Amino acid sequence: ALAAGVEMIYADFEFIKQFPAAVEAVRAAGKQIALATPRIHMPGENGYHNNILRLKPDAVLVRNTGALYFYLRHRMENPDAAHPRLIGDFSLNIANHKAVDLFTEVGCDIVTPSYDLNIQQMVDLLGKADTSKMEVVIHQHLPMFHTEHCVYCTFLSEGTDFTNCGRPCEESRVSLQDRIGMSHPVRVDEGCRNTVYNAIEQSGAEYLANFMELGVSSYRVEFLEETPEQVHEVIDLYNRALRGEISGTQVWKKLKATNQLGVTRGQLVK
Structure with a gap:
């Protein structure tokens, strides 16, 4: 991605x-880095957020209100310290302009619209909100659900939890196969929770022109298990579309051909 x-x-x-090496690489390249919080924040888990602050990222991708409260309180308690920008992720369920105002007024520097919106609902939202404070995810493997049931512990271990499972998640990769044979990747987090991602990427490329006309200038592309070559090609396609060299539809068609399994138009389709 840096290349x-x-x-x-x-x-x-x-x-x-794994965070320190990423921070070091990004700093060496003279770029900026945001560190993502876990999707769920349980009591007693503030250590994770303290570790993020110690690494001094440029921003934090905040995924729940518990984490948001932690970083806002840290700002208030340390008014003279340097603080990372707070980027509210889709899981804050920001689905209308009132929610945009609520989260930006309370302290989010940027917010991400909910993934529940189709293209008309997204256009309605962007038309009424301050788009300078919004970031749209235009390429991703959609996270379909999160669970405290650990697939790795259950099927790759004789243990019952992190104290005796042997941490097979650090050595192996697991996917869940659905009824039509698609394998959906399962990833863990520091709290031994699992996130299941859609096997096929989604693309909002066809609607880039709409978003740009409405003033959106910040876009996110998310990767999961892509090769370096795929990462470079996908980023290049979106950059060319943002510069107006190719259309969003061309991006979608090229991605479908490039990735063989293809991408879907995603949740934005009416």
């Missing part, structure tokens, strides 16, 4: 011990 010229990297790793 492709991306200015802001989001690090969303399974284990917090």
